[in-house]
Amino acid sequence: MKNHPSNLAEWLAHLETMHPKAIDMGLDRVRQVKQAMTVEFTCPVIIVGGTNGKGSTCAMLESILLRAGYRVGLYTSPHLLHFNERMRINGESASDAELLAAFDKLEAVRGDVSLSYFEFTTLAAIQLFSDAKLDAVIFEVGLGGRLDAVNVLDADVAIVTSIDIDHTEYLGDTREKIGFEKAGIFRSGKAAICGDPVPPASLIEHAEKIGADLWLFNRDFNYSGDKQQWNFSGRGHRRNSLAYPSLRGANQLLNASSVLAALEVLRLRLPVGAQEVRTGLALVDLPGRFQVLPGQPTIVLDVAHNPHAAAALAQNLGNMGFHPYTYAVFGAMQDKDIDGVIAHLKGQVDHWCVTDLPLPRAATAADIRDKLLHAYADLPPAVETERSIRTFATPADAFANALSRAGENDRITVFGSFLTVAGVMEFRHSEHH
Template sequence: MQTLPDTLAGWLSRLESQHPVTIDMGLDRVSAVATRMKIGFDCPVITVGGTNGKGSTCAMLEAILLQAGYRVGLSTSPHLIDFNERARVVGEAASDAELVRYFAAVEQARGEISLSYFEFTTLAILQMFVDAHLDVVILEVGLGGRLDAMNIIDADVAIITSVDIDHTEYLGHTREAIGFEKAGIFRAGKAAICSDPVPPQSLLDHAAAIGADLWLLGRDFNYMGDQLQWNYGGRDQRRNSLGYPSLRGANQLLNAAAALAALEVLRLRLPVGAQEVRTGLVLVDLPGRFQVLPGRPTVILDVAHNPHAAATLSQNFGNMGFHPYTYAVFGALQDKDIDGVIAQLKGQVDHWCVTDLPPPRGASAEQIRDKLLAAGVTPSDKTDAECTISCFATPAEAFANATSRAGENDRIAVFGSFLTVAGVMAFRAAANH
C-alpha cells in the first residue's frame, strides 16, 4: 500500500513526475474520473477561454459577483506564486489542507486511470467547488478549449475573449484553426459570447453548427467610453456611467463588456445591481496584467507572452507619458513566438535585461539575445550606451541589474512569461521583508 503525500508540495512534486506527458489531449480519461466522483453543478457555470484577456475577464466577474453577495468559486491557471491561487472560494485562495484533501479524493477515485498534472488538479478543484455549495462557478479554460480538462463541465455561458496565435503545436498555426479549438467550449442552446472584434469564421461556423446562442461584440453587445466613464449596451440591458476597471490597459473594456454580457445572460438567476457592478470594477485586482507598481522608477509587471499581448503592452506603453529610458526584463518559453513578441516591442525598449527560464521549456538568455540581434536591435558597447543587451541566469538577477541602472524617471517592464513576472514578484517580496 503506497503512502500518499500529506503536504501540498509533496503532492505537486508527485503529480509532476507521475504522468509522463505534460499535455495529453483528450477528455476521455478525465471525464471517466469525473463521472466516478459525480462532479456536476446545480448553480450557473461560466467558462472563459481565449488567447489573452481570460484572467482579467474572470477577475472582473468574480469581483462584481462577490459585491452582489454571491458565493463565487473561481478557478484560473497558471498561478504566479502559489498553486493555491488556482482555486478561490468566496474570494479566498484554497488552503494547503483543502487541496491535500481533494488530491487524495482524486487519487482514490482514479483507480487505474492515468491523469496529467492539469487533469488531476482540475478534478480536485472542481470537487472542492461542488462541496462548497456555491451560487456561481467561473472556470478559466487553459490551452485551447475543446480538449481542455475544464471542458468536461457544460457551462451556462461560455466567453471567448480573443483569438490569436499561441500554442501552435497543439492548436494549429492559423486563427481559423485556433478559433475552432476555442469554440469547443460553446454548448448547444447556451449563450456563447465572443469579445474578439474580428472573430474567426471557424468560431462563427461552429456556434451555428451546434446551435449555440452567439453574442458578438458590435452586434449583440457593445461599449462606449469617454475620458471619465463608459457605458455597456447589450440585447436587453444597458449599464451607464460606469467607472473604468482598476485593471489598467487598452483591452480592459473589451474584457469588461464580455463580463457584463455574461451577467446580462444570467440576470434572472444572478441579479446584479448597478452599484455592485461599479464597485466590483473599481475593486478588481489581478497581479501581473499591466500592473504598474507604486514608486520610482516605474515598474510594470505584465505576463504578455505572445505577439497579440505584446502589441497591447506596446500600446499601453504609448499611453503612459514620457520616460527617458525603458528597461525590459524579458524571459520566455521556447515554444512561444519570441520573434513576434520582440517585433512588437523592440522600438519601445532601450535596454534589454534578458533572462534564462528553467529547462526544459525555458529559452536561454543567449537564445533571446540572438533573436534580438537578428531583429535588428543593435547594442552599443560604450559606457553611456543608448541600447544594451545583458544576459542573466534568473529574472531576479535581471531585475536587480535593471533597477541598479534605471534613473528615477525611467521605467522597467517585466514581461514574456508568467515565470518571468513570478520571479521578479518573489524577489521583490523577499527584499521587502
C-alpha cells in the same frame, strides 16, 4: 497509491511525475474519472477561454459577483507564487487543508486512470467547488478549449475573449484552426459569448452548427465611452456611466463587455445591481496584468507572452507618460513567437536584461540576445548608455541589474512569461522580508 502524500508540496511533486506527458490533449481519461466522482453544480457554471484576456475576464466576473454578495469559486492557471492561487473561494485562495481534502477524494476514485498535473488539479477544483455549495463557479481554460480538461464541464455561459496565434503545436497555426479549438467550450442551447471583434468564421460556424446561442461583439453587445466613463449595451439591457476597470489597458473594455454580456444572460439566476457592477470593476485586482508598482523607478509587471499581448503592452507603455529610459526584464518560452514580441516592444525599450527561465522549454538568454541583435540590425549602432542587451541566469539577477542601473525617473518592465514575472515577484518579496 496507498499512502497519500501528507502535504501540498509532496502532492504537487507527485503530480508532476504521475503522467508520462505534461500536456496530453483529450478528454477521455478526465471524463472517466469525473463520472466516478460525486460532483454536480446546481449553480451557474461560467467557462472562459481565449488567447489573451482570460485572466482579466475571470477576475472581473469574480469581483462583480462577490460585490453582489454571491459565493463564488474561481479556477485559474498558472499561478504566480503559490499553487493555492489557482483555486479561490469567495476571493480567497484555497487553504492547503482544503486542497488536500479534494486531492484525497479524487485519488480515492481515480483508480488506475493516469491524469496529467493539469487534469488532476482541474478535477480537484471541480470537487472542491462542488463541496463548497457556491452560487457561481468560474473556470478558466488552460489551453485551447475543445480538448482542455476544463471542457468536461458543461458551461451555462462560455466566453471566448480573443483568438490569436499561440500554442501552435497543439492548436494549429491559423486563427481559423485556433478559433475552432476555442469554440469547443460552447454548448447547444447555451450562451456563447465572443469578445473578439473579428471572430474567425470557424468559431461562428461551430456555434451555429451545435445550436449555441452566440453573442457577437458589435452585433449582440458593445460599448461606448469617453475619458470619464463608459456604457455597455447588450441585447435587452443597457448599463450606463460605468467606471473604468481598475485593470489598465487597451483590451479591458472588450473583456468587461463580455463580462456584462454574461451577467445579462444570467440576470434571472444571479441578479447584479448597477452599483455592484461599478464597484466590482473599480476594485478588480490581478497581479501581473499591466501591474504598475508604486515607487521609483516605475516597475510594470505584465505576463504578456505572445505578439497580441505584446502589442497591448506596448500601447499601455506608450500611454504612460515620459521616462528617460526603459529597462526590460524579458524571458520567454522557446515555442513563442519571440521575434513578434520584440517587434512590438523594441520601440519602447532602451536596455534589455534577458534571462534564462527554469524550464526545459524556455528559450535561452543567448537565443533571445541573438534575436534582439537581429531586430536592431537596421538601426545605427548606439553607445552602451543609450542602448544595451545583457544576459542573465535568472529573472531575479536580470531585475537586480536593471534596478542597479535605472534612474528614479526611468521605468522597468518585466514580461515574456508567467515565470519571468513570478521570478521578479519572488525576488522583491525576499528583499522586503
